[in-house]
Amino acid sequence: MKQDSSGSHEAEAGALLPPELYMLPALEAAPRLLGQHLVRRTEDGEIRCRIVETESYGGAEDKGSHAYGGRRTARTEAMFSSGGAVYIYLIYGMYHCLNVVTAAEDEPHAVLIRAVEPLTAHDAELMARYRGTAVRKPHALSGGPGKLCRALRIDKSLNLSRFDRKEGAMWIEQGEPAGSLPIVQAPRINIPYAEEYADLPWRFYLKSNPYVSIMDPQARPFCPG
Template sequence: MRLKQGFYQKDAVQAAKDLLGKVIVRKYNDKTIKVKIVETEAYCGAEDKASHAHNNKKTKRTAPMFKKGGHSYIYLIYGMYYCLNVVTAAENNPHAVLIRAVEPLKGLNYIKENRQIKSSKIENLTNGPGKLSQALKINKNLDGCNLIESDFLYIIDTETEEFEIENSPRINIDYAEEYKDKKWRFFIKNNKYISRS
């Protein structure tokens, strides 16, 4: 069942945990890819020195973060890799969850095609935010996408096996002063698709 508006109306830390095990559905050109979310990071609005919206900084780029929870926020890093974030919480309270890694469930051939590699290790196809966005054919055109209404990108809840959640500090945010030590990265314990243990 597709996640409804109510699911997204929570702070990013809670949402980052709750999104683990949920399934992203991506549809394009009559193709369907499904992947399970196995690793996330929470970015907690104006107070969070690692957030693009620190001090409520609203720009053309960060505008989707200020939407009501249930939208996508997609940005480019290193000039070549897109990162998929799920906006959470209330409108004008810019919380977002970075999807860091996913486990392929359906459409593996499309994932390989989109990644343009013939990796023998399936877990290397989607074990990082740039990799998974390439695998799911996610780009700036999907920035600000309404995940509740979209036919092309949305998240569903499915029956999943029980799992343990582990957490750690977020990755590559050394600039964030005291916020670099917040343990706001969450991942499914022992899942082989996470970006790093």
């Protein structure tokens, strides 16, 4: 961490996220992950993306969470890891979803990464190649959990790896401080089964960012508690 001439702190290029962020409850970590850089190492080189949309799944009490009620199965085991672990699961038998595990070991918190924005034209080109389909709009490239996993070649082989180490195939580096970004919040997507938890504003995204999966006209500015 270095200090610029104005006295504010600026992350060094390529620096990993501070470990404390991964120890936060998912609801606190989800907005703070916006603006950070997800890095995926592939056989064609590294791809760097900015995280622009997240959802919080906050522990055993959250009826939208796979670990609701403390449910611990082969599928959810990654959620009980210490913060910084990778949790990947399959939906509809065909789409992978990428999550950042947060909080302490045995406290099942996770943040779903719903959308990312490539940092350079080269990153976008490589992601479009991996998607294997024509991409006419930004959100069609990596706006949605399944799309971004295809664009970054993410599958269950990466489950239980770590975001807080650079020796693996994927990690998260410091990008822009969340406090400087136009963050809004809205209810999570497609979880009607979560009952009273379904309408809680636990989805966070960068306002007007073209890579966001779904814009909510009722979204409200995020105000940290």
